[in-house]
Amino acid sequence: MLTISIVSVSGTKYRMTLGLPVGAVMNCADNSGAKNLYVIAVRNIKGHLNRLPAAGCGDMVVATVKKGKPELRKKVLAAVVVRQRKAWRRRDGVFLYFEDNAGVIVNPKGEMKGSAITGPVAKECADLWPRIASAAGTVV
Numbered sequence: 001m002l003t004i005s006i007v008s009v010s011g012t013k014y015r016m017t018l019g020l021p022v023g024a025v026m027n028c029a030d031n032s033g034a035k036n037l038y039v040i041a042v043r044n045i046k047g048h049l050n051r052l053p054a055a056g057c058g059d060m061v062v063a064t065v066k067k068g069k070p071e072l073r074k075k076v077l078a079a080v081v082v083r084q085r086k087a088w089r090r091r092d093g094v095f096l097y098f099e100d101n102a103g104v105i106v107n108p109k110g111e112m113k114g115s116a117i118t119g120p121v122a123k124e125c126a127d128l129w130p131r132i133a134s135a136a137g138t139v140v
Contacts, residue, residue, distance in 0.1 A: 012127075013058060013124075013128060014091065014124070016056045016057065016058075016088040016089075016124060017056060017086055017087065017088040017089070018054035018055060018056040018059075018086070019054070019055075019056060019084035019085060019086025019088075019101065020039055020054060020055045020056070020059075020061070020081060020084060020086075020101055021039070021052040021053065021054040021055075022039055022040065022041060022042065022052050022053050022054070023038075023039065023052070024038075024039045024101065025037070025038050025039075025066060025101075026039070026081070026100075026101035026102055026103050027100055027101065027102040027103075028065070028068065028079075028102070028103065028104065028105065029082055029083070029102040029103065029104050029117050029118050029119055029121075030104040030105060030112060030113065030114030030115075030116065030117055030118070030135075031114040031115060031116050031118075032068075032069075032072065032104075032105050032112075032113040032114035033068050033069035033071075033072055033114075034065040034067070034068035034069065034072050034105060035065075035066075035067035035068045036065065036066040036067040036068070037061075037063040037064070037065060037066070037077075037079050037103050037105070038063055038064050038065075038066045039055065039061050039062075039063050040061070040062045040063055040064060040076065041053060041061065041062040042054065042055045042059060042060075042061050042062075043059070043060040043061065043062065043078075044059075044060070055081050056081065056084060056086075056088065056124075057081050057082065057083065057084055057088070057122035057124045057125045058080070058081065058122065058124045058125040058127070058128045058129070059080070059081050060078055060079070060080050060106070060110075061078070061079050061080070061081060061103065062076060062077075062078060062079075063076075063077055063078070063079040063103065063105075064076060064077065065077065065105075072105075077105050077113075078105070078106050078107065078108055079103040079104060079105050079106060080103055080104055080106050080110070080125065080129055080132060081101070081102075081103045081125065082102050082103055082104055082117065082121045082122060082125045082132065082136075083098040083100060083101060083102040083119065083120065083121070083122060084097070084098060084101050084122075085097055085098060085099070085100065085101055096122075096140070098120070098122070098140075100119075102119065104117060104132060104135075106129075106131075106132075110129050110131055110132075111131050112131055112132060112135055114135075115135065116135060116137075117132070117135050117136045117137060118137070119137070119138075120136070120137070120138045120139065120140045121133070121136035121137075121138070121139050121140070122139075122140060123139055123140060126139045
């Protein structure tokens with residue numbers, strides 16, 4: 001049984017529109033060698049009858065690698081969503097969305113497997129995960 005505990009979350013997670021349900025495939029935005037991530041489960045979702053768990057920016061998910069290095073494939077990994085296509089509303093009234101769904105592979109403590117992130121990272125994710133914020137090129 002895979003047990004992943006979130007240790008390094010700092011800051012407050014606000015409600016946002018969830019854009020990645022279980023079964024979604026997203027791009028891998030780091031240089032770990034993975035290309036696509038398949039969402040298996042979402043961490044810290046209580047759930048409701050007949051409702052698929054879904055993740056938004058800053059959520060930790062349990063995922064597998066569908067395309068990428070053979071040593072990463074066929075393993076259950078933890079990942080954090082850094083971009084989503086589904087628009088969400090920020091507290092200042094701005095609606096924001098990205099052109100792709102993307103995540104980065106992390107360990108259970110929230111430290112990245114790769115060393116760099118390609119593309120922008122949502123501010124909601126950078127506030128929660130300091131290691132991801134430090135590796136991000138741009139924070140939107």
